[in-house]
Structures are given as structure tokens and as C-alpha cells.
Amino acid sequence: MNLKETKVHLDQTWEVLERAVGGSDKSPILRSNDPDFIKKALQTDFPSMEDSFEKVLNEFESQILPFLNLNTDTRFGAYITGSGNKISALAEFVKAFFNQNGLKWNNSPIASELEQLVIQWIAEFVQLPEFNKGILTSGGSMSNLMGIHFALASRFPNREMNGFYGEKPFIIYCSNQTHSSVDRAMVFLGLGRSYLRKIDVNDQFEIKTDKLKEAIRKDISDGLQPLMIIGNAGTTNTGSIDDLQTLAEIAKEFNLWYHVDGAYGLPAKRLAHLKTEFSGIEHADSIIINPHKWMYVTFEASCVLLKEIPQAIHFSPDYLFTEDPGLRWESSEHTIELSKEFRALKIWFTMKYYGAKQLTDFVELDIEMINYLAELLENEENVVVEPHHPLSILCFRWSDPNLSEEENESINIAAVRSIETRGNIFITGTKLHGKTYLRVYYGNPERTKQDVEFMVEEINTVFAKLI
């Protein structure tokens, strides 16, 4: 396809996108939650021969686009799905246009160098400039896995050849609110979930540090090997932030690697009223942050930040010939990825275009909007709002004192399902204190008070239909 044709197709594609999101109607943002319905709509013949772009685009518009959830819409408040931003989307196009692959420094020098630059910028953004080394990954799950991998690399430099055979089991400590990617990393790294100690939290959903110390002491006396502590700088459930200073002191006392999961919450460290909440994070050995969450970069973009990177993999096959090892940054010496997409470009575009000041204002606005949502829901009869919501996540539930706990529980479970089926807003469910809650995440700076009010109306409609 020549450049002229590409431009024509780009314009045609743009028209389709505009039709999809440009209207003023409030059509559902979730298009279908029925897998069979989607599978049926996708049924077409195997594409054995070429087709015109117009026909391909037409089929995209009729078969695929109708099922794209509009997570860029201000009515979307599910999981921790950031809205992204359109500059980042343009950067994605540019990246793909040049089809860069950072598998080796010389295969895309700019991908490697820009990765290092944006890592420095991210460190600067979260006001931890000494954490100016690291690696970009696909998401927080991969970054948490990398954090554990770096802890192992630092503690056991010989593991590359010998594995961990004969070692006493290693123990990793975190709170029971820590993201499940850590549990999964235990499985993927062959460490075993039985060796992850999930410590109780207080009523603010923050790790009980006295319980943590007890657990470490017990493991030592049982002949096990404590390896690392994982602190939370913004949990997935409620946005709670652990006492990062005390965790740092405990890590130091027991000589443990200290990793902080700030995948979601870390950008809030820039806000004056929250700064002290993050005190102690500067003592971490590794920190993660997801630009694709609260830095509004499009998926996928996560980052592991370190002061020093423990070299994790020391070999290079012949076909990845390096004349002068150590002279250039080779990302594959630290991570399992070889082919590597040019993630840094969309972070560079986003940070340059918006600037740190405006990105901080966006974070502040999301918190303001979640506080407004809390205020509105608190005024609703029979709705209980979880009072601890320091960032932009809010949990609430239906709780009518005249109903039994089972009846209230089934209303909340049904409400989660009904909201998804109606598709006018998208929020999800979780469990707090053993009960089902509805959970909202705000990460879209275009949201207005009217959007919040619309969300409350929809929630009220759903509850009214269920009681």
C-alpha cells in the first residue's frame, strides 16, 4: 500500500471512528455481555483471498466496532481502566507505522534510548528522581513479576545457572489487599502461593505492620527464608496506602527486598494533601507504576522503577551478537521479552503534550469527582458508602436495615449484573468485610459533575428495580 492510499484509508477510518464516538446520544457504553451473541456476529468465511479496504472497513464497522466497550467515555468506571488519551492513540499509530522492535539496541536505538528517558521522566513525575532506571512492561502484573524477579536476581546471583535447588523456601510478605498479580507471579516463578504471606489489614485496609513482624519472626524460626516485602501505594479495592515508612524500616531490619506497588496510586503522590501518605516509598528497592492507569496513557504501558538494576540474565546467543557487551542498554538482559514494542513513544507524547502540571490536575479532578459521587451516594437512603477512599476508587452497597443480610447481599450481587446488562454505565463488584460492594474507579479527566449525577441516577434505577 503506497502512502497516498494509506492517507485515503486513514481518512476513511477516521470517519468510522467519528461516527462511533462523536454522537451526542447516550447509547450504551457496553454493547453486549453475551459471548455467544458476539461469536455469532463474528462468523465469516476464512479470508483466503485479498479484499478491498472499503469492504474490510465496512465489516469492521458492522462486526467488531459494535462490540467495542467505550472505555474512553465518562460513564465508564470499571476496574482500574484508565481513559487513555487521544495523543497517546496518535502515538500508537506512529509507532505501528514505523513498526519498531526494540529486541536489541541496534534494531531500534531510539526505542531503547527513549525508554530510558521516559523512565527518568516518570521517576521525576512521581518525585523520586533517584529511581531513574528501570524497564517498561505491558502491565502491572508483569511489573510485579519483574519486581520479584529483581529481588531474586539480587539475592541469588547464581540462580541463573543453578536455579534455587536446595534453597530453603523464600517467603514474600504483603497485605491481603495486594493485587492478585503477586499471587500469580508466585505461581509463574515457581515459588508457590503457600509461601506468600498475606497479612491482615486494619479498618483503613492498610497492612498491620505488627502482624507482619510477627509473621517474619515466625518464618525465620521455622527455618524459612524471608525474601521481600511488597507495600501498596494504592490498592485495587479501595485505593488504600500502606504505612510505607514502617514497611521500609521492617525491610531494613530483616534485610529484605522492598517493593512498592504503585501501579495505580503513585501519581497521587504529586498532590500536596496526599504527599505524606507516600512517605517511606523512597526507601524501596523497586517500585511499579502503570502509565496506562492514572497517567492516562493508552494500554499497554507499565513501568518498574529502580535505583540500580540487578543484572538478571547474563547470556546472549550468537545471533544476537554484541561486539562490546555493556556498552549499550540491552533490555533483554533484564526481562523475558525479546521482541519489544516501542511503548515509550506514547508516554513521551502524553507527557510532552499535557505536561506534569496538567496530568496532576487531572488526577486531582478524578479525586474531586469521586468525592462528589461519595457525597451524592451518602445522601441516598439505604446506600452505605465505604468511608475510606483516599484516591479515586469508591465502594458502596445496598444495605436496607429492614432486610436480612442475605437479602441485601443478593440485591448487591444482582445490581452488579444488572448494571453490566443495561450497559449505560460500567462499574464492577468486589468484596469488603466479606460482603459484596459495588466499586467505582474514576480515571477520566473529561468527567463532569453531570456525568457523576447520571451515574447516581442509573445506580438508583438499578436498585429500585431490584428491591
Ligand SMILES: Cc1ncc(COP(=O)(O)O)c(C=O)c1O
Ligand atoms: C495495585 C495494582 N497492581 C497491579 C495491577 C495489575 O495491573 P495490570 O492490569 O496492568 O496488569 C493492578 C490492576 O488494576 C493494580 O490495581
